[in-house]
Amino acid sequence: MTRRISKYKRFMMMNPIVQFFKFIFLSLKVLVIVAGGHGGTRKA
Amino acid sequence: MAKIVVLGAGIAGHVAASHLRRKLPKEHEVVVVSPNSNYQWIPSNIWVGIGRMKPRDLIFPLAPLYAKKHIDYKQAKAISFYPEGDNDEQKPYVLAEYVTGDEKGKQEKVTYDYLINATGPKLNFEGTEGLSPGKNKAHSVCTYTHAQEAWVALEEVIKQMKQGKKVKILIGTGHAKATCQGAAFEYILNVEQELRRHKVRDMAEITWISNEYQLGDFGMDGMLLSYGSNIMKSNEMVEMVFEDRGIHWILGAGVNKVEDGLAHYETLDGEYKQESYDFAMLIPSFSGHGFKAYDKNGGDITEKLFKGFMIVDADYTPKPYEEWTVQDWPETYQNPSYANIFAPGIAFAPPHGISKPRKSKNGTDITPAPPRTGMPSGITAKLVADNIIEMIKNPNHELHHKGSMGNMGAACIASAGFGMTKGSGISITTYPIVPDFKKYPDTHGRKLGKTFGSIGLAGHWLKLALHYAFIYKAKMKPFWWLIPE
Numbered sequence: 001m002t003r004r005i006s007k008y009k010r011f012m013m014m015n016p017i018v019q020f021f022k023f024i025f026l027s028l029k030v031l032v033i034v035a036g037g038h039g040g041t042r043k044a
Numbered sequence: 045m046a047k048i049v050v051l052g053a054g055i056a057g058h059v060a061a062s063h064l065r066r067k068l069p070k071e072h073e074v075v076v077v078s079p080n081s082n083y084q085w086i087p088s089n090i091w092v093g094i095g096r097m098k099p100r101d102l103i104f105p106l107a108p109l110y111a112k113k114h115i116d117y118k119q120a121k122a123i124s125f126y127p128e129g130d131n132d133e134q135k136p137y138v139l140a141e142y143v144t145g146d147e148k149g150k151q152e153k154v155t156y157d158y159l160i161n162a163t164g165p166k167l168n169f170e171g172t173e174g175l176s177p178g179k180n181k182a183h184s185v186c187t188y189t190h191a192q193e194a195w196v197a198l199e200e201v202i203k204q205m206k207q208g209k210k211v212k213i214l215i216g217t218g219h220a221k222a223t224c225q226g227a228a229f230e231y232i233l234n235v236e237q238e239l240r241r242h243k244v245r246d247m248a249e250i251t252w253i254s255n256e257y258q259l260g261d262f263g264m265d266g267m268l269l270s271y272g273s274n275i276m277k278s279n280e281m282v283e284m285v286f287e288d289r290g291i292h293w294i295l296g297a298g299v300n301k302v303e304d305g306l307a308h309y310e311t312l313d314g315e316y317k318q319e320s321y322d323f324a325m326l327i328p329s330f331s332g333h334g335f336k337a338y339d340k341n342g343g344d345i346t347e348k349l350f351k352g353f354m355i356v357d358a359d360y361t362p363k364p365y366e367e368w369t370v371q372d373w374p375e376t377y378q379n380p381s382y383a384n385i386f387a388p389g390i391a392f393a394p395p396h397g398i399s400k401p402r403k404s405k406n407g408t409d410i411t412p413a414p415p416r417t418g419m420p421s422g423i424t425a426k427l428v429a430d431n432i433i434e435m436i437k438n439p440n441h442e443l444h445h446k447g448s449m450g451n452m453g454a455a456c457i458a459s460a461g462f463g464m465t466k467g468s469g470i471s472i473t474t475y476p477i478v479p480d481f482k483k484y485p486d487t488h489g490r491k492l493g494k495t496f497g498s499i500g501l502a503g504h505w506l507k508l509a510l511h512y513a514f515i516y517k518a519k520m521k522p523f524w525w526l527i528p529e
Contacts, residue, residue, distance in 0.1 A: 002280075002283050002284060002287045003276070003280060003283075003284040004284065004287065004288070005284060005285075005288045005499075012500070013468065013499055013500035013501065014465075014466075014468070014500065014501050015501075016465065016501065019500050019501040019502040019505070020502070022498070022500060022501075022502035023502035023505050023506060025502075026471050026498060026502055026503070026506050027506060027509070029473065029496070030455040030457075030471070030473060030506070031528070033453040033454075033455060033473050033475060033494055034419070034453065034455065034528045034529070035528060036453055036475070036494070038423055038427075038446075038447040038448070038451055038452035038453070039375075039446050039447065039448070039451045040375040040446035040447075040448055040451060041370045041371050041373065041375065041448045041450045041451045041480075042371050042375065042448075
């Protein structure tokens, strides 16, 4: 059965204060993944 | 002194050229050959397609920037490759034809010591009968001009809705083997939000049509991702969003013909169906540019360089899905026949798909092609530039810089609606891009902590922040290189 977005979840998704902190968190998380580097696979 | 020629000035070509110019002394030549006069930040095209940005917000002219940064620029298109030169020209060269100004139509042998082919894909509209931007009420957001045309048409449809007309909107992929589902996904959510903003949402039936087997496949075989405190599949997340927005979906659909307001498609069950619409945005399939290559004596050696896209250090041995491994994917993007030719970004030929291949009961392949978005394009272009710099310093040097899509993360910040307070974005990161089922057997080939999804206003802010950051970086403003690819 398809999950639904509850009213509480929607409030959290669109609340600017909550989302400001989420923005900081997401920026750092994305940066960690990008800065986490990359490399080959054949000698691993 | 070395001469490096970069074909293309999109994300991969521009990243390669800018890093080469920054890191190489001035005695080395960096030449960019591109038929386009402008750089465009493609990920923001979807906002042009809903009228919330103008093309000028995401483009800038290349010539003044390259002149300032001592990068030679030729507004020309590559025609054919001569990696051994010819009887008159000892050095390898690319035959290019100027596309504008007094020199329009003039052909030139652009010689090189190192060549970076970053020509990206050809938008293969011809692959689907009747599919052409602006024709048959079907549009594209693949370029800023296409996106602008799409907005003009959508605005007209919105006007009709305000006058009481009920309409059908169809958005998705326009070919059985199309890729770039992510762009269509962003566009459908942005269109839906714009209709709500214009208070005409109840006048439209919005349908997603895609060659994906499941929602959220995105040409990456779907994902198992962490979402808040839950772990869910990407198809569950996208289904949740579509349900929330009242968007219908048609999956496993290979669109094969477009007529005025009518899309014909074949399903995986082998049925031939039609879907009518008043406005459509359908992503075409991508293909190589059909370049030819010749040896010193004029013999055709195209198969040494191209397999649709350019051949690189991938394992192209045909094998079934169950035997695909991350080791099949290229690491250095170097052509195996000519060590001074590289193809980062979308220009390289992938060894195979990422999504499980599927055929209809009639034998038609209906499977998304593997995506290569801005982030891997930038990363692969930078590592190619770094390897060339090392080769210039020491021609016998082993290539140290490697970046397989099987050992690389990617962030996809998908806009789900524009607006500083009403906007939304779906942030998805994935590691690795190509699933490694040996390393991560229990989590569908990916590392859970680094493969996550998030929905909300912050996603829109992040996408907007990336828009400004990457345009700043592309303009090579002070300390631009501190912004990662």
